Amino acid sequence: MNPLTNPTAQGVDAVLIYIFGVSLLLLLGITVATIYFVIKYRRSKYPEPTSEAHGSLWLEAVWTLLPTLIVLTMFWYGWTHYLGLRDVPAGAFEVKANGRMWSWQFQYENGRTSNKLYVPTGKPIKVKLTSSDVIHSFFMPGFRIKRDAVPGMESYVWFQAPETGSYDIFCAEYCGTGHADMITTAEVLSAEDFERWYEKSAAATGVARGRELLEEHGCLGCHSFDGSNSIAPTFGKLKGLEREISHEGLEQKIIVDAEYLRRAIRAPGADLVEDFPPIMPAYGDEISETDLDEIINYLLEGESKPLIDGNKLIEENGCLGCHSTDGSKLIGPSFKGLGGRSSEVKRDGQELKLKVGADYLRRAIRNPGHEIVADYPAIMPAYDHLSDEEIEAIVEELLKK
Ligand code: HEC
Ligand code: HEC
Ligand SMILES: [Cu+2]
Known part of the structure; x- marks a missing residue:
């Protein structure tokens, strides 16, 4: 809920409530008076007019001046608050x-x-x-x-x-x-x-610079990374993709590479992706050459790297409370050299020697009770609340240790 204690909202709300309140009072007053007079002076009770009056200066003055004053207060109140929206305080x-x-x-x-x-x-x-x-x-x-x-x-x-x-x-x-x-x-x-x-500096935000540039330049308003091709072709899985494009009206097949991407951004009209409208704006000076390289690099390589930080997950999930990274034995086996080694494990009471690979690691994290490393207690908790992507990011890091 947005709090309404800010000056612009307070001003606009005050005017709105005033105008709405006056309008509501007038609506109620006029409706009640109308109904009252319709019933009181209905024809069956007074078939002939009872008053001979032809006018009342006093009454006419009141019903002319009063509404004029009311409308003027609305104007004055609205105008001063409108100026409040237009006059920017000094030092903004x-x-x-x-x-x-x-x-x-x-x-x-x-x-x-x-x-x-x-x-x-x-x-x-x-x-x-x-x-x-x-x-x-x-x-x-x-x-x-x-x-x-x-x-x-x-x-x-x-x-x-x-x-x-x-x-x-x-x-x-x-x-x-x-x-x-x-x-x-x-x-x-x-x-x-x-x-x-x-x-x-932008580089310190932890987000890949290429990704940031795509956001800053609004590319992601039309392009997605999730494979959906709503307005424009998706940026997911661009690298090495075979594309059908029309080049000066001729249909061609090309393989997506840096040079193609450069053209697609600097001169989108030159090669049009089939089945999309030619609405992509050309990006000239507003994207510098170095920024363009970052963007292209990110489009080709960026999303294939997990954006999730595996090492951070390993820390945040308390893995290092039981596992060391320096080879020393804690409650569990050390992560050091995990990628290359074989583990002696017990599975359903049988002893096995398994090569540590991605599959083994995925099982060890999701379902540690399935294979227990020899000479260790079976106390590792199952991390089944982690998403597939998170598990992949952890596995990737573990293989490197
Ligand atoms: C107004 C929507 C829009 C915006 C904003 C936009 N694009 Fe596009 N883009 C398109 C459309 C539509 C196409 C497909 C037609 C064509 O090739 O021009 C396209 C095509 C592309 C292609 C070729 C993709 C392929 O799969 O072959 C690249 C690369 C690209 N855009 C990059 C960018 C970048 C980088 C930005 C931001 C700097 C950007 N676009 C901003 C609409 C947009
Ligand atoms: C409470 C202590 C504890 C925590 C916390 C813990 N583990 Fe374990 N882990 C163990 C023990 C004990 C073993 C050996 C017994 C077994 O296989 O279950 C083990 C085994 C493993 C193995 C197999 C190692 C090998 O040498 O084959 C991997 C991989 C693993 N853990 C990863 C993780 C990850 C990743 C996390 C954090 C998400 C984690 N562990 C958190 C105690 C723990
Ligand atoms: Cu708009």
């Missing part, structure tokens, strides 16, 4: 938000870019809005701010978050597919956390 922190098919990109004054909006608490934030293709609409419901991002024009919104947290950001331009998927968040961090994030 500025971030650029660029809308494009189909994601938001945020650019900071020090050159950092991100696909989530990172901001500090307690400071006014001015978000400058632009679009590189069609009209988008920057919408942060938790702060009651919404404004169009129009190509060739710069507009802005501002907000201030008193508390840390994650706040939704949408694109409210619902014409055509894709805008509704432009979902991201504003991550409001404490001043220190924000400073750390802001100063940290």
Whole structure:
């Protein structure tokens, strides 16, 4: 739940409640009066008019002036609060938000870019809005701010978050597919956390640089890694893939390699992947050569490496409480040299010598009771809550030790 203690939301809510409240009172008052008069002066009771009055200056003045005053208060109240949305407090922190098919990109004054909006608490934030293709609409419901991002024009919104947290950001331009998927968040961090994030070079975030670039440039708004080909061909399993493309109208088969990927990004019109529309934008100067190399490298090699850190899982799951990595015997056998050795184990009471490979390790982690290493107690817990990917990441690390 987004707290509503921020200045923009408080202003907009106050105006909304005032206008809604006045409207509700008028609706109730007029409806009740109408029903009352309809019943009281119904024709069966008063077949002839009882009043000879032709007008009342006093009454007309009241029902002209009163609504005028009410409407003027609505205007005054709405206008002052609207100015509150447009007047950015001094000393605001500025971030650029660029809308494009189909994601938001945020650019900071020090050159950092991100696909989530990172901001500090307690400071006014001015978000400058632009679009590189069609009209988008920057919408942060938790702060009651919404404004169009129009190509060739710069507009802005501002907000201030008193508390840390994650706040939704949408694109409210619902014409055509894709805008509704432009979902991201504003991550409001404490001043220190924000400073750390802001100063940290992109390389230190722990995410592969290639992956980060794909996110920053919005490639993942159209491309997926999970094999789904909704808008654009998936990035999963690109390496060595045989592709049918049309090159200047001629159909060709090519093998995906670095050179092909480079062309596909710099000049997407040159080779079109069969069965996809030619909607991919060409990426020129905004992606430097070194960044492009990172991207290509990641597309070819990145996803084949597990993104899950096996060593971290080994630590987090307490494996090192019972297993050493330096060859010494703890409660369980050491992980050192595990990859190359054979283990003497007992399976259903029978003694066997098994070569340690990926299969053996998977069994040893998922179902340790099945094969017990000779001379060790059968106390290793079964790690069946780990996902297949996590087990694979651990196995890969163990084989290297
Ligand atoms: C607006 C949607 C859109 C965006 C954004 C987009 N692409 Fe594409 N991309 C496509 C479509 C559609 C195709 C297939 C048609 C074609 O070949 O141009 C494609 C094709 C590709 C191909 C060829 C893939 C293959 O399987 O042969 C590569 C590589 C690629 N894009 C990389 C990128 C990178 C890198 C970015 C970001 C810098 C990006 N795309 C951004 C829509 C997009
Ligand atoms: C409570 C102590 C304990 C913990 C925690 C533990 N193990 Fe074990 N592990 C053992 C013992 C004892 C054995 C030998 C007996 C057996 O095979 O069950 C063993 C055996 C193994 C083997 C077979 C080794 C060989 O030489 O053949 C592997 C692989 C293994 N553990 C991996 C792990 C991993 C990975 C974790 C963490 C996810 C883990 N263990 C956590 C106690 C533990
Ligand atoms: Cu949009």
